[in-house]
Amino acid sequence: xxxxxxxxxxxxxxxxxxxxxxxxxxxxxxxxxxxxxxxxxxxxxxxxxxxxxxxxxxxxxxxxxxxxxxxxxxxxxxxxxxxxxxxxxxxxxxxxxxxxxxxxxxx
Amino acid sequence: xxxxxxxxxxxxxxxxxxxxxxxxxxxxxxxxxxxxxxxxxxxxxxxxxxxxxxxxxxxxxxxxxxxxxxxxxxxxxxxxxxxxxxxxxxxxxxxxxxxxxxxxxxxxxxxxxxxxxx
Numbered sequence: 332x333x334x335x336x337x338x339x340x341x342x343x344x345x346x347x348x349x350x351x352x353x354x355x356x357x358x359x360x361x362x363x364x365x366x367x368x369x370x371x372x373x374x375x376x377x378x379x380x381x382x383x384x385x386x387x388x389x390x391x392x393x394x395x396x397x398x399x400x401x402x403x404x405x406x407x408x409x410x411x412x413x414x415x416x417x418x419x420x421x422x423x424x425x426x427x428x429x430x431x432x433x434x435x436x437x438x
Numbered sequence: 439x440x441x442x443x444x445x446x447x448x449x450x451x452x453x454x455x456x457x458x459x460x461x462x463x464x465x466x467x468x469x470x471x472x473x474x475x476x477x478x479x480x481x482x483x484x485x486x487x488x489x490x491x492x493x494x495x496x497x498x499x500x501x502x503x504x505x506x507x508x509x510x511x512x513x514x515x516x517x518x519x520x521x522x523x524x525x526x527x528x529x530x531x532x533x534x535x536x537x538x539x540x541x542x543x544x545x546x547x548x549x550x551x552x553x554x555x556x
Contacts, residue, residue, distance in 0.1 A: 332501075365542040374534055374549050375485065380542035418485055422541045426500040427475075429485040 333357050333421050335430035343438040350406040352433045354419035359399045363423035366395055366404045369432075370415045378417075379404065409435070440465040442535050442547035450529075450554050456522040460535030460547055461515075468493055468513040473538035476509060476520045478531040479549075486531075490538050491518055525554045 334357040344350050354364065362382040367375035377386045379395035382402055392407040406413055414437055419430040446458035460474070467474065476488040489499035491509045499507050503522070511518040522529060530553050536543040 363541050367543075374536075374546035375543075376546070377542050377544040380539070386542075386544065420485075420487075420543075425498055426502070427487040427490075429487070431484050 332426055333360060333424050333428050335419050335421055335428055337417075337419060337430035337433050340431065340433060342433060342435050344409050344435060345438045346409055346411055348409045348438075350409050350413075350435060352404045352417055352419075352435075354397075354402045354404070354430050356400045356402075356421055358424075360421040360423035362398045363421060364395075364397070364402050365420045365422065366393075367418045367420065368413075368415045369418065375418060440537060440545055442537065442545060444533060444535050444547045444550040446550060446552070448551055448553060450525055450552060451556050452526055452554055453524055456520070456525050456529060456533075456552055456554075458520045458533055458535075458550065458552070459517050460519070461517050462537070463516070465537070467511065467516045467518065473540060474509075474511065474518045475536045475538040475543060477534045477536060477543070477546075478529075479534070480531045488520065488522075488533075527554050530554045 336355045338353045364382045366379040369375040378393050383395045394405045416432045416434045441463045443461045450456045470493045473490040473492050475490040489509050491497045506523045508521040532549040534549045536546040
C-alpha cells in the first residue's frame with residue numbers, strides 16, 4: 332500500500348495567514364492526488380484534484396502543487412470558514428489511500 | 439445537482455453482516471462515466487477506502503477488507519450497496535458513499551453511523 336504522510340498533523344493559524352500543508356507519498360503517485368476539506372460532522376469535500384486542478388466552486392485562495400512523491404496544499408489567506416481538517420488522497424495505485432489528516436485550528 | 443444518501447441499520451451485532459445502500463439522485467448511475475465508492479471513518483480517525491464499483495459490476499476492493507466485502511449495483515433503482523461480513527467492533531465507523539471520478543471523489547453522501555455491538 333502507498334502510505335501518505337501529512338505534515339503537520341495540527342496547525343494553529345490566524346485569519347489572514349498563509350497556510351501550507353504537505354503530503355508525502357511512500358512511492359510515486361504521478362499527479363493522481365486529491366485534497367479534501369472536512370468539517371466536524373460533515374462529509375469531506377474535494378478542493379483540488381490531479382494535484383493542482385481547483386474543483387469548480389472552490390475559492391481561488393486554495394491551490395495545490397507537486398507530483399511524484401511530494402505535494403502541497405496552500406491557503407493563501409486563511410478565512411474563518413477554512414478552519415477544518417484536510418486530507419490528501421492518492422488515486423494512482425490500489426488500494427486508494429488517504430493521508431492521516433491535518434487539523435487547522437484557530438490560534 | 440447530484441446527491442447521494444446512505445441508508446441501513448445503525449446497529450449491527452458482532453459476527454453479523456453490515457448492509458448499507460447508497461441512493462443516487464440527479465445523475466444516471468448507469469451512464470458509465472463514473473465509479474461508485476464506499477469509504478469509512480472511525481470516530482476521531484482518518485478515512486479508509488473500502489472499494490469501488492463500475493457499471494458492468496467491475497469491482498475493486500481494499501485488500502484489508504477484501505475477504506469480507508461485496509459491493510453491488512442496481513441500476514434500475516439507482517442504488518449501489520455495501521455488504522461487510524463477520525463484523526467486529528473495529529468496523530464501527532461512519533460509512534460514506536461517493537461518486538468516484540477515477541481521480542477524485544465528489545460528491546459524498548452525508549454519511550451514516552454504524553455501530554457494532556451486542
